[in-house]
Amino acid sequence: MADLTLYIATGPSPLSSRFQEMLDMLLTGAAFGQPTALWLTDGCIASLALASHDDSLVNLADFGxxxxxxxxxxxxxxGLPLPVEPMDDDTLAALRAQxxxxxxF
Structure with a gap:
């Protein structure tokens, strides 16, 4: 997993232009076979739960x-519109290290 690119979405506005730019970068890398993970912080998850949903979020799993x-x-x-794996702090720290x-973002 040493070739993994980890994106961390920290913003409280998950459907902002900045977030969309991150998704574009993430999907481009994933489309070319780059192992990619997206960590959605607690604030980002809370905002996603309230927002109208973007198709690019639903398609993330299709790109691996x-x-x-x-x-x-x-x-x-x-009830989020995309599959999200639960992780604890220790697992996230290990993922970041790898x-x-x-x-x-």
Whole structure:
């Protein structure tokens, strides 16, 4: 997993132009076979739960992108429009240590 690119979405506006730019970068890499994961922070998950949904989010799994979030955020906001794997802090730290590149948005 050393060639993984980990994107971390920190913004409270998950459908903003900045977030969309991150999704475009993420999907481009994934389309070319780059192992890619997207960590959705708690604030981002909360915003996604309230927002109207974008098709690019639903398509992430089709490109092999792993979407990750804290167990607490997923329990607080069930029914997201995309598959999200629950992870604890230790697992995220290990993933960050293994990633070749980390991009924070």
């Amino acid at each position: 992108v792993r979407c990750l979030a804290s167990e607490q955020a997923l329990q607080a906001h069930p 990633a070749r590149e980390i991009r924070v």
